[in-house]
Amino acid sequence: MRKYPSYLFILLVVLIFASCSTTKFVPEGEYLLDEVKITSNKKELKTVDLQPYIRQNPNSKWFSVFKTPLYVYNLSGTKHPNRWYNKFFRKIGDPPVIYNTSEAGRSQDELRKAVQNMGYLSAEVDTLTHSKKKKIKLSYNIVSGKPYLVRNITRLINDAKIAKYLEEDSISSLLKPGMKLDVSVLDSERERIVRKLSNVGYYKFHKDYITYSADTVLNTYEIDLTLNLHPYKDKLSDAVLTHPQYRINKVGFITNFDLMQSSDIQSISVNDSLHYNxxxxxYKDKLYLRPKILTEASALKQGELYNASDVQRTYSNFGRLGALKYTNVHFAENASDSTLLNxxxxxxxAKDKSVSFEIDGTNSAGDLGAAAAVSFQHRNLFKGSETFNVRLRGAYEAISNLPGYNNKNYTEYGAEMNINFPRFLFPFVSSDFKKKIRASTEFGIQYNYQIRPEFSRIQASSNWSYKWQKKLGQQFRIDLLDINYLYMPSISDKFKNDYLDGENNYILEYNYKDRLILGTGFHYTYNSARFVGLGQQTNLDSYTIRFGIESAGNLLYGLSNLTNASKNxxxxxxxxxxxxxxxxxxxxxxxxxIVVDERNSFAFHVGVGIAYPYGNAGVIPxxxxxxxxxxNSVRGWSVRGLGPGSFAGDGNFLNQSGDIKLDVNLEYRTNLFWKLRGAVFVDAGNIWTIREYDTQPGGQFKxxxxxxxxxxxxxxxxRFDFDFFVVRLDGGMKAINPEFKSGKERYPIINPKFGRDFAFHFAVGYPF
Structure with a gap:
């Protein structure tokens, strides 16, 4: 009988939405735009790509099915529109989209132009409507006709230098005989030429200097295409000249630029200067960065041709310096020779120093506690934009349900310190190599002291790593040296007797002894997402690849063998x-x-990992x-609550760990309203051990x-998406439980029990 209230509640919600007329606020004589479709007689014309040309779209749908924002808007009343609850429903909901004939006509024209620009010059678009009661369905039918193909390509470039540059790079041209006469491809070729020339001195060259002319071949669908280069005109004399190439005359740095000032060099206030290289x-009053840091960050070289890529590298290099808030590269033509750029x-x-405080509440399986931390950051420690961080943390928790121990409190103290150098630091490496790789170097040490009723544990670590970006979206990290030391000052007799003595649990015993980990690692990340403006991602499909490998103990094991060291x-x-x-x-x-439309998308993730102990270890730390x-894993189970294999768990979280992991996740994401996002997800996965352990029956991978x-x-x-961070609430239900080989318990999707099969998760950020 306990199921009936929840079923009745769901039925009540469905009836409320079903009873709400979607045309409640549609005026008489007008129509609710219920549906818009685009059809085409050509498979090559993807209707998804044509969707942006629609000027009027129906009300948005949750999960591409339910017009919930419209339903919510229609919950508001008409008799008392100014009452707070009516205003609330109208604010969070979406008003009905009323069909507009002029907007439909604009959409028809835009679609026709778009298809014609794709090479189908004779394309036509028909608009069909079907109305019923106060709703209307709209369909745009595209009759494309045959595409026009480019037969011959001619380039009229009356500039010997530019003609030579383009001839050398002709293999990169986007114009090919036999291609469709696609305006977007023609425009991309103009932009490609501008990028090419801007890297060889053509500072003022822009794509308006390049135009096309097309001649149709009589009685065919073929076109002869001509690319034209227009000459440069002097603004003063109006004389027709060849396009000038510009060189860098000198490079200077103004270190105290005020954003409220004009970028005109003469108006910038400085009172001192020096020359380096x-x-x-x-600078003004005092130079806060070492001259070498400034000159090495600039990719601009005196006497060389202007290069737009060098300008971008300069922006990127200075953007890595935490001591700076803003960078702008300003060019001024030399008074005696306008082709020379200063x-x-x-x-x-930026502000050098900052202090922050953190206070957290903790809840570990019902045990309540609190934690506090204080952090100090200095972004310019040695006048080279070195970022120095110190963080101190303390935590306390009252432990319950732990019989047999005198002390029932958990205390933790932690400290960490790291310093990041925005350059590659390594002995015997040339300056040219350091400039080329543009890596940052980080050194860090960490200390953590835990005092529990069962034991006390000290964990100390240090690291030496490098990070850099090779191209947009690519990130690399090398952990050259990663040292972790685990020290157990004390272990209670009861904990020893219950878990460690008698070799009952090899994993527990291994992880509660003093241990040293000396490792190295490499990590690579690639994100294909394109970004515009202030980091906003465009509405395009994207993917992310992450790869990492690390090893530990190999060098020490080799030295131990060579020296015939003794074993314990x-x-x-x-x-x-x-x-x-x-x-x-x-x-x-x-x-x-995978983007479905501007409000809906599919997200897919697969993750695999394997850790293999050998040589000096039989267990992974x-x-x-x-x-x-x-x-971030299989959300029908609580954290560390699944596996390994068919192992059901014994209450010891150490035993619910493994050497192999598999995660597969699928989410359908939708925008709800305001900052709210929704998701429906399916997760699959588990962990396994490489070896068979008595305390983890059924956990070995086979x-x-x-x-x-x-x-x-x-x-x-x-999800609450606040642009800078995302607060996520996920509720997962078990569907297939590997703890059981058969029966109802194995398939809880058939006979779900909320108390047994549900897990709630609170997290920050998307799961993948």
Missing amino acids: NMPIY AYVLLTR GDGEYKLLSIPYAQYLKGDFSFARN FEKRYFSGGA FNEFYRQIAISYGLGL
């Missing part, structure tokens, strides 16, 4: 009397976002092991069984 540096890099200083009682080599871990770990993930379940141990869940998500 023949480059003037102007380049000035205008820099605005567990058969492990040691460094300074501390056993060290040895393993190889690799991770790969792929995420794809806990910090490097995989777990499943939680907000090729003839693993596919039957893949867990599946489904659910709904609500």
Whole structure:
């Protein structure tokens, strides 16, 4: 009987929405635009690409099915429109879209022009309407005709230098015989030529200097295309000249540029200057960056041809300096020779120091606690835009349901410090290589001290890593040295007797001994998403690839073998009397976002990982092991609540970890209203161990069984997208539970129980 209230509630919501007339606010004699379709007689014409040319679209739909915003708007009353609840419904809902004949006519014209610009010069668009009661359905039928193809391509370039540059780069041309006469391709070719010439000195060249003329071949669908280069005209004398090439005359730096000032060099206030590598540096009162940092960040070189790519590299290089708030590269023509450019890099200083405080509430399986942290940041520590961070953290938690222990409190103290240099630091490396790679170098140390009723543990680590970007969207990271040291000052007798003695649990025993991890790693990320403006992503399909590999202990193991070092009682080599871990770990993930329309999209993700212990270790250290379940995994299970394999768990979170991981996720995302986004998702995955462990029965990966141990869940998500961050609420239900081999328990999707099968997740950011 407990199911009936929820079923009745769902039925009530459906009846409310069904009873709301979608035409409640549609005036008499007018129509609600209920549906818009685009059809074409050519498969090559994708209707999705033509959707932006529609001037009037129907009311938006949740998940491309339900016009919920319209339903919500129609919940408002007509008798008392100024009452607060009516205003509220109208504010969060969408008013009905009233069919407009003039907008339909504009859409018809825009579609016809768009298809003609794709090469179908004889294309026509018919508009059909079908009305019923106060609703209308609109259809645009495209009759494209045959496309016009380019037969011959001629280039009329009356400028010997430009003709030579384009001839050398002719293989990159987008114009090919046999291509459709596509206006977008023609325009892209103009932009390509501008990019090419702007990198070889043509500072003032723009695409309006390039035009096309097309002659149709009689009684055919073929066209002879001519690309024309227009000459340069002097503004003063109106004389026709060849296009001038510009060179960099000198490069200077103005370090105290005020954003409220004009970028006119003469109006900028400075009171001192110096020269470094023949480059003037102007400043006011005090120079806050070392001259070498400024000159190395500039890709502009005196005496060389103007190069737009060098300008962009200069922006990118200075953008990596945290000591700067704003950068602008200003060019001024030389008074005696207008083809010589004086380049000035205008820099605005950022605030050097900042302090922040954090206070958090914690809830670990019902145990409440609090944490506080204070952080200090200096963005220009050694006048080279080095970013220095120090963070101190403390936490306290009252532990319940832990019988047999005197102390019932958990205390944690932590400190970390790191410094980032915005340049590549390594001995015996040339300056040219450092400039070319443009990597940042980071050094860091961390310390964490945990005091629990069962034990006390100290974890100390340090790292030396490099980060850089090669192209837009590509990120690289090398962890040259990553050291982790685990030290157990004390372990209670009860914890030893219950978990560690008697070799009952090899994983627990391994992870509660002093341990050293000395590793290296490489990580690569590529994001195909295109960005415009202030980081807003355009409405295009995109994908992300992540790859990482790390290893530990190999060098130490080789040295131990060469020196015939002694082993401890567990058969492990040691460094300074501390056993060290040895393993190889690799991770790969792929995420794809497929845009359905401006409000809806599909998101797909697959992630795999494997960590293999060998040599000096029989187990992967806990910090490097995989777990499943939680907000970014299979969301029908709580965090660390799934696997490995068919293992049901024994209440010890260490045993619910593994060496192999698989995650597959599919989400349908939709914009609801205001900042709210919704999602329907299906997740699948699990973790497994490479070896068989007595305390993890059913957890070992076996090729003839693993596919039957893949867990599946489904659910709904609500996201608050505030542009700079996303707050996410996800509720997942188990669909297939690998803990059971058969029966109702294995397939909870058939017989769901909310208390048993539901998991709620709160997170920041999208899951993938």
